[in-house]
Amino acid sequence: MSLLDLSxxxxxxxxxxxxxxxxxxVWFVIYKLIMIVKGTKAVQLVKGIFIILIVKVLSDILHLQTLGWMMEQVLLWGVLAIIIIFQPELRRALEQLGRGKFFVRSGNQEEMDQDQLVTAIVKSVDYMAKRRIGALISIERETxxxxxxxxxxxxHSKISSELLINIFIPNTPLHDGAVIIQKSQIAAAACYLPLSESPFISKELGTRHRAAMGISEVTDSITIIVSEETGGISVAKNGELTRDLKLDQLKELLNEKLIHSAKSKQSSSTLWNWRGKKNG
Structure with a gap:
């Protein structure tokens, strides 16, 4: 056999x-799909699928024929069920693929989005603090x-200081509850956050501060509170509450946690690409 005959x-x-x-x-595609469904109800469905697979393996090992047959039927029709259940996530993945954003995301664009986010939050908090308009804004991060x-x-709207202010104006339908910001967009308003049960929280703090502490204990989010009674600005993160912040301190904190974080990710990505080109 000659060399030309070899495949x-x-x-x-x-x-x-x-x-x-x-x-x-394959691993890269799986990772991108996980990032797409991250933070959605699809995550819980993925966990359910893993449980079904584990039960199927155990039923085969223990020779549980009836249970094994049931799991086989679930897996047999599971592909169709996944297409129906994950339809929004699949559509979003195809849209990103069509726009060329499935494999590449601009670090500069992410940094610009975070800068716009910080500017809008600081401007709206300044307005509301001066007028003692209560507000609760939680920013999703990795969790x-x-x-x-x-x-x-x-x-699911583009963030702006005007929109944030209008949401928290008293006696409007959306003012009661929290605004959650996801991927530099206002994902939802009037959201319910878990209240902290920590005995170390000051008794003078109200529901907004307890909700901010509660969400900071179960996620890595950054939550900004504007007190309705005093107009004071507070920030909750990692189970800790920082009170009576000045506006420039708030801006510095958000810049550090959001914009500098985006820059670090971009630098790591650039270094990885540079090394790859050098080694290649």
């Missing part, structure tokens, strides 16, 4: 390289807040 996968080194690339591409977004009124 690409007949060469051991090339076959190993092809298999490695194949595995890496998904989909369950809490579902308790409110969905908006």
């Amino acid at each position: 690409f996968t007949d060469l051991p080194l090339l076959r190993l390289l092809a298999n490695t690339v194949d595995i890496l591409l 998904g807040m989909g369950d809490y977004i579902e308790t409110g009124i969905p908006l």
Whole structure:
């Protein structure tokens, strides 16, 4: 057999390289799909699928025939069920693929979005603090807040200081509850956040501060509170409450946690690409 008669996968080194690339591409696609469903109710459905697979394996090991047959039927029709249940997420993935954003996301664009977010929040908080308009704004970070977004009124609107101010104007339908910001957008308003049961919270603090502390204990979100009684500005994160912040302190904190974080991610991505080009 001549060298020309050999196929690409007949060469051991090339076959190993092809298999490695194949595995890496599959893992990358799975990672991108996980990022798409992150923070949505689809996460709970994915957990349910894993439980079904575990039950199927255990039923085969323990020879539980009836239970095994039931799991086989679930898996047999599961593909159709997944298409129906995950229809919004699949549509979003296809839209991102069509726009060319499935594999690449601009770090500069993310940094600009975060800068616009900080500017809008600081401007609206300044307005509301001076007029003692109570407000509760929670910013999603790595931990998904989909369950809490579902308790409110969905908006999915571009963030602006004017919109944030209008939401919290007293005696309007959306003012009671929290605004949750997701991916530099106002995901929902009038959301219910879990109240903290910590005995160390000051008795003088009201429901807004307890809700801010509660969500900071179960997620890595940053939550801004404007007191209706005093106009004071507070921030809750990682189970800690920082009170009586000045406006410039709030801006500095948000810049550090949001914009600088985006820059760090961009730098890590750039360094990785540079190393890849150098080694390539």
